[in-house]
């Protein structure tokens with residue numbers, strides 16, 4: 004009987020284990036004073052680190068590693084049994100040694116990667132609208148000339164270099180640990196100069212957020228989809244009844260972000276399945292038009308900062324002044340999954356609530372392969388299906404290279 008193994012699940016588990024163990028080791032070493040801080044966080048003291056990247060690309064390595072770990076577990080078990088079970092101590096001990104010696108480990112070279120001192124650094128910015136805006140300003144000052152507005156590096160200066168800049172709007176920023184990107188910015192890489200003297204650590208993290216947001220925008224402009232997961236930009240909330248102060252406080256909830264529609268157009272209906280946020284940067288006051296009677300109740304919180312709107316403009320590639328009426332839906336893990344473009348929102352109440360599969364811009368491959376049954380569903384069913392897909396197919400561990 005063949006055992007049906009969920010290899011994606013095994014890969015995810017191994018990736019997370021490898022990451023967690025290394026992080027624990029780093030914090031232990033830091034706690035013992037073996038390693039110190041660099042750029043505000045504990046420095047990884049080794050030139051290499053274990054990396055699960057190959058596990059995502061090559062299933063055979065995953066099998067080999069899972070096998071080796073299973074063998075090691077057996078060896079440990081028989082060792083434990085040898086300690087407890089005196090009568091069979093010698094044979095059990097020999098068995099443990101034999102299993103240990105015969106365990107076929109995959110080539111360690113495949114599982115290791117060069118590391119920087121900040122490989123394990125964690126971004127403190129939480130992809131906030133503020134950081135994205137800040138990053139954009141720093142980018143145009145220091146990076147634009149080589150990397151270009153679209154991050155592709157096809158600039159006069161970029162192309163004149165011996166090694167041209169990589170395409171920052173490809174998957175690079177999704178594959179590379181944030182900490183390694185931070186290192187490249189602060190300490191240079193190849194033909195790229197170091198910026199540690201000119202740009203603060205905080206601004207360097209902001210740059211990373213901006214580059215990811217911009218890559219998402221370039222992606223949607225070119226393909227109509229987000230091929231890589233995009234987090235909902237964190238932003239401050241102004242909530243009368245609730246205690247939430249930022250979107251991040253809603254982690255674990257589905258979030259619906261509504262850009263205030265132009266005067267006269269209706270807000271969407273109240274919907275208990277979402278935490279709703281109205282972005283009303285100058286568009287219209289929070290308590291809005293007469294058409295909103297019974298609808299404005301849907302909005303728990305609002306945010307009137309122009310930079311929140313601008314962050315959305317960057318990730319959606321819709322100009323700030325054309326965003327009125329747009330809606331974004333984020334899943335419980337904070338990934339933006341669906342976008343309703345303002346052009347689709349006609350001036351009727353129903354249109355603000357009509358969703359279909361086609362609004363789902365960020366979906367796992369299985370879902371995008373199946374043809375969306377457009378047009379047939381009612382508005383309510385469309386949203387129902389969208390929520391079901393979103394919940395049933397969460398976005399997986401992304402640094403491991405899980406595309407969705």
Ligand code: HEC
Nearest residue numbers: 145146149166167168169184187188192193194195198210
């Ligand atoms: C003089 C041109 C130049 C400037 C200015 C420049 N870069 Fe680069 N950048 C490059 C080149 C060339 C590479 C490729 C380096 C390599 O892999 O050899 C690169 C690589 C990168 C990478 C990929 C790093 C990696 O880990 O592979 C990132 C991210 C990046 N640059 C961000 C920035 C940011 C942010 C700025 C502004 C603070 C900036 N760059 C300014 C030329 C430049």
